[in-house]
Amino acid sequence: MKHSLSLLLFFLFILSGCSGQNKEKKVSEHSSAGKLQAGLVFDVGGRGDKSFNDSAYNGLEIAKAKYGINFLYIEPQGEGADREAALRQMAVDPDIGLIIGVGMLFSEDITAIASEFPDKKFVCIDYIHQQKTSIPANLEGIVFEEKKGSFLAGALAGLVIKTNTVGFIGGMESSVIKKFEQGFIAGARSVNPGIRVLSGYIGMTGSAFADPAKGRELALGQYGRGVDIIYQAAGASGLGVIEAARESKALVICTDRDQEAEAPGFVLSSMTKAVDRALLKTVESVLNGSFKGGGVSVFGLADRYTDYVYNEKNAPLIGIKNHQQLEDIRKKIVSGEIVVDETAVVQ
CATH class of the missing domain: 3.40.50.2300 (Response regulator)
Structure with missing residues (x-):
């Protein structure tokens, strides 16, 4: 209740x-x-x-x-x-x-x-x-470590992508959600320097995390412009993005929890925060x-409190080689070989 x-x-x-x-x-x-x-x-x-x-x-x-x-x-x-x-x-x-x-x-x-x-x-x-x-x-x-987790989400999108265009949809435009966006873009470009990224935000206030209809609308617009993978960091509004992925027969990367059950076969992965x-x-x-x-x-990443989902359900979508490469990137971020500054947010 x-x-x-x-x-x-x-x-x-x-x-x-x-x-x-x-x-x-x-x-x-x-x-x-x-x-x-x-x-x-x-x-x-x-x-x-x-x-x-x-x-x-x-x-x-x-x-x-x-x-x-x-x-x-x-x-x-x-x-x-x-x-x-x-x-x-x-x-x-x-x-x-x-x-x-x-x-x-x-x-x-x-x-x-x-x-x-x-x-x-x-x-x-x-x-x-x-x-x-x-x-x-x-x-x-x-x-x-949202920015580091989002870097992995971006790298995954860059490895799997077919159209060379990915999308990002955030909830409230804020410093925290900007970390998701910027980490995602950096990760995608680390494996695919020429990748194109379309970004959108649902709103400027807290209610932006509770508007699935707007999330769906933005996502359908991005899929219609050639995006085949969207990374959403939008709270409950992200449910609309997931629905748009199902309707468009495209892929979505979710956040916070494994949301594969919301659209089986269309959720590429989820960047999880435990x-x-x-x-x-x-x-x-x-x-x-x-x-x-x-x-x-x-x-953070070291103890997998911040992580990404890879299991028997999404393994066919990701592929073994891509997963191995993603794990290599994760280890390099943890060791410091790849630097992802959690404190740096470009407004």
Whole structure:
């Protein structure tokens, strides 16, 4: 069930003792049992995006099954104007000890609220550190090596391509998504210097991650201009890009999670960010007392927290030789032989 902020308040403070509750509501009912309770606030697009948000939810589901933790979640509405209020509601709940904001758009709000509630632990996925402020000691930023992963996605596209034209579609035009685009272009040109890249963005605000219709429209336009592979980094909007790939009988490279099931035979690969594994590791650090805030943790290629999908389903599309070459590129990036600067973003 998806909970708006008002519904969460209703469930927590009015119906916590009622019968017939679902498992999210029961979490509050059993909060006195002494178990760790986490509060998750989704990014725009919410649960069911089959991408970034779902991966975060899955991480807490795994932690619940493995360690018996409890958790609640809230979905910001529309443009996410209630993002700060949702984080604050989690923070004032005496039973919640770990509060998680999913997405770069939480960075400023979660930094401020973590400073107000030093007795709580906070985590922000895709955290953007503003250099003018320090990171509170109770806040851990989690980032992935999107630019390096996107370099691999670009190299894959450059190896597989037939038309010599590839496309990129991003969600919100921002520094984080620019890393996807620029890494992808660099990777494609590393194996095919003459490759042509068409780029497009869905919008300039957070709602750009929740507009599949616009994603489909942009993708159909690119496929119509001769693109045979599109790399999409657009959250729930990427579902529209995947649909366009199916309609156009073309290929798409997805992001965050393996999305092959959305269009079997048309998803060349996915550049994955193991948000679920990263959150599980964070929960473990809270449980064993090793949680360290005040900084940013990088989950990258070396341990395959940032990776690409290669399995029995997409192996025929990629090919053994291309996979071997891609693995060689991955190892060179990890070793530093190929330099992909995660901090350099050209606006």
